[in-house]
Amino acid sequence: MPAEPVKGTRKRLEHIDAMRPVKQAAVISTHALVFFAPLATSATVAGLLVVTRFSRDAFFFVSACMLAYSYRDTQTMNLKTYFKRRFIAVGWPYLAWTVIYYVYTRAVGTSSFPFYTFRGSGIFTGSGAGHFVHLLWTGYYHLYFLIVIMEFYVLFPLLLWFVRRFAKWHVHIFVAAVLWQIVYGILVSYSAVSAYLPGEAQTRLVLSYPIYLVGGVIIALHLDVVHEWIITHATLIVVLTLVSAGVGEWLSYLDRYPWLPAPLRTGPYVFSAMVVPYNVGAIVCVYLFGVFLVSSKRSLRLRAMVQSGSDNSYGVYLSQMLWIPILLRLRNNFVPHISWVIAAPLALVITYMVGFVFTALMARTPVARAVTGRGRMSWSSLRPTSHRSESSIHGDTGDGPLEVASE
Structure with a gap:
């Protein structure tokens, strides 16, 4: 059975917490490949991206599932409290990091250490203000994850009412979400959607992720049953996930040939219907890994390390694009000929560790929340x-979009 939530200001599911650092590592691995590997020439890199991009969908699924789980036994919702907590968890960090990345993108590359210089005059110009508004509206690079989550937060009270109102139709609603995801992926591959909705906008709309968001809510309402089914069928799930990954890799390899139909292409289409089975399977496999990590069979020290990794994973996600470009500049200036096979994994490890230390330190300062x-x-x-990590000294109401806050 799922871990029992603790009493207090936060309810936590330890195995869900354990998923967080794993998924953040997958997010960083995607960006490390994008920055350090030859995407245009390497079929291997394209194939690796196919198996790492599930992390975005996992982020959305767990966020939706855990929010719904926190309300599954609550019949009424105080909307004022609800939106306040959602803003604290996501809106405030989004605003803070948009400012940080806005200043960061004003840096100009130089040929001498530290390979960056800041021209403060450009920050307070009209063009600078326009750039800031653009970042705020679209989300800097990876921050668009939070835009999607905020859209979901706005819709969640209505969605929760809907799935409760039609409790006998949960299977039908879930199947509809799956069909929606597949049909949407096919339409995107044929550019039927792109004609009206640019690629950047597609990734930033809540409508692009129905199976992970709607599915997350429905599964949360039946989490005990779903958990038992996953544990019982763990071997089958892992095997099917590996098979679906193989199919995705094969299609990624065939992507070079013009005769391959657009709906079967996995490389250029992040919403490809062909990778949905793998994405779902990968999310469930990470869930199983989380259950493994927090099992009573694991050592107390390992479980404490996993909890610490979970506590700091949100900050690792937020800060990662500070470290990856810096590492790229260092690579280009000191070891320009190092293979991406070495550079990308090193970037993953260093980015995660630096982000972890940065988050652990900043979480103990007055700007921790932001x-x-x-x-x-x-x-x-x-x-x-x-033992379990201590509660916040300022009355925590949830560590980011993956936290389960009791209302």
Whole structure:
């Protein structure tokens, strides 16, 4: 059965918490490949991207599932409290990091260490203001994840009412979401959607992720049953996920041939219907890995490390695009001929570790809420211990979009 939520200001499912650092590592691996590997010439890189991009959908699925789980036994919703907590968890960090990345993108590359220089005059110009508004509206690089989550938060009260109102139709609603996802992917591959909705907008609309968001809500309402089914069929799930990954890789390889029909292409189409089975399977496999990590059979130290990784994973996600471009500049200036096979994994490890340390430190400062999405923690809690992490010293209401906050 799922881990029992603890009492207090937050309800936590340990195995769901354990999914968070794994998924953030997958997000970073995608960006490390994009920055450090030869995408235009390497079929291997394109294939690797096919198997790492599930992390975005996992982010949305877990966010939706855990939010719905926190309300599944609540018959009424205080909308004022609800939206306040959602803003604290996502809106505030989004605004803070949009400002940070706006200033960061004003940096100009130089040939000498530290390979960047800032021209502050450009920050406060009319063009600078226009660029900031654009970033705020569209989301800087990876921050569009939070735009989608905020759209979902707006719709969630109505969606929750809908799935409760039609409780006997949950299977039908889920099947409709699956069909929607597949048909949408086919339409995008034929550019039927792109004619009216540019690619950038497609990734930033909640309508592009029905199976992960709607499915997440429905599964949350039946989480006990779903959990038992997943545990019982773990081997089958892993095998089918590997098979679907193989299909995705094969289609990615065939992507070079013009005769391959557009709906079967996986490389250029992030919403390809052909990768939906793998994405779903990968999410469930990460869930199983989370169950494994927090099992009572694991050592207390390992479980404490997993909890610490979970606590800091949101800040790792938010800050990753500070570190990856810097690492790229260092690579280009010091070891320009290093193979991407070495550079990309190193970038993944370094980015995650630097982001982890950065988040752990910033979470103990007055700007913790805005920069890390967490309530401020005490300095004495910096070192992981063999018991559950302590609560925020300022009354935490949820660590980012993956947290389950009791209302």
